[in-house]
Amino acid sequence: MDIITEAFVGPFQYPFMLRALIVSVLVGIMCPALGAYVVVRGLGFMGDGLAHGVLPGLALAVIIGGAIGVGANVSGLQLAGALPAALVMAVLSGYLIRRVGVSEDTSVGILFAGLFALGLVMLTATRGLPVSLDDILLGNVLGVSQEEMFVTLGLAASVLLVLFFLHKELVFANFDPLGASVIGLPTEMLEYILLGLLAVVVVLALQAVGIVLVISMLITPAATASLLTRSFPAAMIIGAVFGSASAIAGLYISYHFNLPSGPLMALTATTFFVLAVVYKSQIAGRLQRSMAT
Amino acid sequence: MQTSPLAPAPPLAAEELTVERGGVRVLDRVSFTAGPGCLMGVVGPNGAGKSTLFNVIVSLLPPTDGQVLVHGKSIDETRGMVAYVPQHERVNWRLPMSAWDVVLQGRTRRVGWFRRPRREDRDLAEDALNQVGMWDRRRSLVGELSGGQRQRVFVARALAQEADILLLDEAFSGVDIASQEELVSVLTELRDGGHTILMSSHDINHLAHYCDECLCLNCHVCACGAPQDVLTPEVLTEMYGPFGMVPGHGHGLAGDDHGHHH
Numbered sequence: 001m002d003i004i005t006e007a008f009v010g011p012f013q014y015p016f017m018l019r020a021l022i023v024s025v026l027v028g029i030m031c032p033a034l035g036a037y038v039v040v041r042g043l044g045f046m047g048d049g050l051a052h053g054v055l056p057g058l059a060l061a062v063i064i065g066g067a068i069g070v071g072a073n074v075s076g077l078q079l080a081g082a083l084p085a086a087l088v089m090a091v092l093s094g095y096l097i098r099r100v101g102v103s104e105d106t107s108v109g110i111l112f113a114g115l116f117a118l119g120l121v122m123l124t125a126t127r128g129l130p131v132s133l134d135d136i137l138l139g140n141v142l143g144v145s146q147e148e149m150f151v152t153l154g155l156a157a158s159v160l161l162v163l164f165f166l167h168k169e170l171v172f173a174n175f176d177p178l179g180a181s182v183i184g185l186p187t188e189m190l191e192y193i194l195l196g197l198l199a200v201v202v203v204l205a206l207q208a209v210g211i212v213l214v215i216s217m218l219i220t221p222a223a224t225a226s227l228l229t230r231s232f233p234a235a236m237i238i239g240a241v242f243g244s245a246s247a248i249a250g251l252y253i254s255y256h257f258n259l260p261s262g263p264l265m266a267l268t269a270t271t272f273f274v275l276a277v278v279y280k281s282q283i284a285g286r287l288q289r290s291m292a293t
Numbered sequence: 294m295q296t297s298p299l300a301p302a303p304p305l306a307a308e309e310l311t312v313e314r315g316g317v318r319v320l321d322r323v324s325f326t327a328g329p330g331c332l333m334g335v336v337g338p339n340g341a342g343k344s345t346l347f348n349v350i351v352s353l354l355p356p357t358d359g360q361v362l363v364h365g366k367s368i369d370e371t372r373g374m375v376a377y378v379p380q381h382e383r384v385n386w387r388l389p390m391s392a393w394d395v396v397l398q399g400r401t402r403r404v405g406w407f408r409r410p411r412r413e414d415r416d417l418a419e420d421a422l423n424q425v426g427m428w429d430r431r432r433s434l435v436g437e438l439s440g441g442q443r444q445r446v447f448v449a450r451a452l453a454q455e456a457d458i459l460l461l462d463e464a465f466s467g468v469d470i471a472s473q474e475e476l477v478s479v480l481t482e483l484r485d486g487g488h489t490i491l492m493s494s495h496d497i498n499h500l501a502h503y504c505d506e507c508l509c510l511n512c513h514v515c516a517c518g519a520p521q522d523v524l525t526p527e528v529l530t531e532m533y534g535p536f537g538m539v540p541g542h543g544h545g546l547a548g549d550d551h552g553h554h555h
């Protein structure tokens with residue numbers, strides 16, 4: 001094998017690298033597809049809050065896993081702990097906003113901080129944890145098990161199917177909620193569906209980039225795409241291209257330079273965004289001017 | 294209000310509508326009827342309950358008491374016959390939508406869940422855009438259109454919905470005078486075609502000039518009828534207080550109104 005081929009194919013002779021690649025690309029596709037809504041609705045803080053708010057769920061899973069002696073294989077329990085936690089937080093914040101009348105950022109802020117603190121207390125109060133706090137906060141995609149990969153595949157496919165089949169309804173309800181209600185769409189249910197999807201996507205993204213950097217996969221590629229196109233469906237697709245490219249590039253750089261993969265994926269996504277801003281402010285303007293003359 | 298048993302029920306009738314919010318009566322026994330082919334202006338000061346009335350009519354808000362009848366039936370039975378043009382600030386303009394996308398939204402109910410618009414839906418959307426004179430701008434993002442063009446696109450959405458009752462809340466906010474004329478000419482055309490149109494504005498001067506009937510609202514109905522009949526100094530005082538001034542206009546309204554009706 002020549003050196004170039006080796007650089008590209010080499011990492012994936014290890015099954016754990018292949019699993020990492022598959023999970024990262026799935027995260028890179030579905031985060032921006034949903035992220036397009038997150039960006040136009042300004043739900044970034046909500047997404048970030050959900051990611052932090054799942055910590056008690058993760059902690060509970062880790063503690064139970066330790067107690068029943070699953071040991072190092074505990075990572076399989078993390079999805080099972082995080083997903084209900086995220087859904088509970090999504091429903092709770094929806095309830096606070098709609099029924100109690102707390103503003104969106106306040107409700108997220110309260111739940112975000114309260115739940116994250118609870119998770120930290122739970123984790124530090126338990127001795128002899130089989131998993132490090134770093135892995136939870138920064139992600140450890142190289143440690144993804146085969147079961148987790150299949151669960152991710154199934155959930156990612158479900159998220160994309162919901163986004164596809166409810167596209168017309170979700171777009172209407174997010175563009176003009178009153179008009180959508182008047183025509184008879186159940187806008188409250190559609191809002192909960194969107195928050196539910198956000199919860200699922202955030203939890204799956206935890207594996208790749210960790211709690212702290214979920215937001216980078218959720219909004220950065222989607223925001224990059226929205227700079228480059230004026231069509232909402234196109235923004236979802238172009239975002240998915242940037243997202244998966246960031247995931248793949250991050251994984252390669254991580255492998256070859258022995259650096260953590262999550263932060264590298266986030267950095268790559270940020271680099272794409274910066275390039276898009278430069279393109280938009282410099283090149284696109286110049287092209288328009290040259291066409292105008 | 295009186296209709297003989299043989300005459301068809303009016304397109305829109307409000308009967309003793311009362312809405313209370315936090316112990317305050319926002320609407321107090323509001324009754325009126327709007328016939329077919331009627332352009333009705335709903336005027337009143339800010340806080341007079343215009344938006345609340347519209348929200349009740351489209352059943353976004355349940356009334357505390359009273360009811361709305363659409364062609365003699367309850368609003369839940371006739372959902373889809375009433376269309377709503379939202380206030381500018383209620384729409385999320387960050388979501389990029391072309392005029393064409395917005396008009397197709399009017400077909401959402403007919404298309405049904407999970408499905409894409411069919412040929413017939415696209416034809417109706419095309420007709421609707423042509424009717425409001427916006428077909429050439431169908432690819433433009435609605436967020437980048439002028440206020441009047443934007444309102445016409447939402448009117449086209451109502452047409453694509455095949456609604457015969459159309460509500461425009463603060464119809465002229467953000468619409469300059471020149472495009473007001475275009476919007477109104479579209480609306481009068483629809484009125485002539487038999488549509489029932491309610492438009493609200495806090496700017497009574499413009500509205501009174503355009504509409505066939507005027508519903509003067511200040512939590513209760515102060516008067517309802519042809520503008521020249523109902524816009525008397527007494528009614529204006531009841532709506533806007535003893536000074537008879539309209540916000541943003543430095544002169545008495547009654548005098549200004551004279552100038553409009555020769």
